[in-house]
Amino acid sequence: MKHDLKTIAFSAISCGIYGYPIDQAASIAVSETSRFFAQNQSLSKVLFVCFNVEVSRAYEDILRGIQKAPE
Numbered sequence: 001m002k003h004d005l006k007t008i009a010f011s012a013i014s015c016g017i018y019g020y021p022i023d024q025a026a027s028i029a030v031s032e033t034s035r036f037f038a039q040n041q042s043l044s045k046v047l048f049v050c051f052n053v054e055v056s057r058a059y060e061d062i063l064r065g066i067q068k069a070p071e
Contacts, residue, residue, distance in 0.1 A: 001042050009047040015055045026058040
């Protein structure tokens with residue numbers, strides 16, 4: 001907001017070498033982004049940058065409202 005950005009990109013943090021569960025990381029990222037949008041309409045586009053198909057699918061599922069059942 002300070003820099004009047006209209007678009008921002010976030011990498012899929014902790015979805016690789018650090019071993020954090022991908023579904024949880026995606027869920028947290030999307031949830032926090034949604035929470036921001038509920039209070040601020042300064043951005044017009046958010047990009048989630050995913051470095052492989054598995055991470056991309058997890059984000060797509062979360063964004064579509066599909067939650068995987070716990071294993």
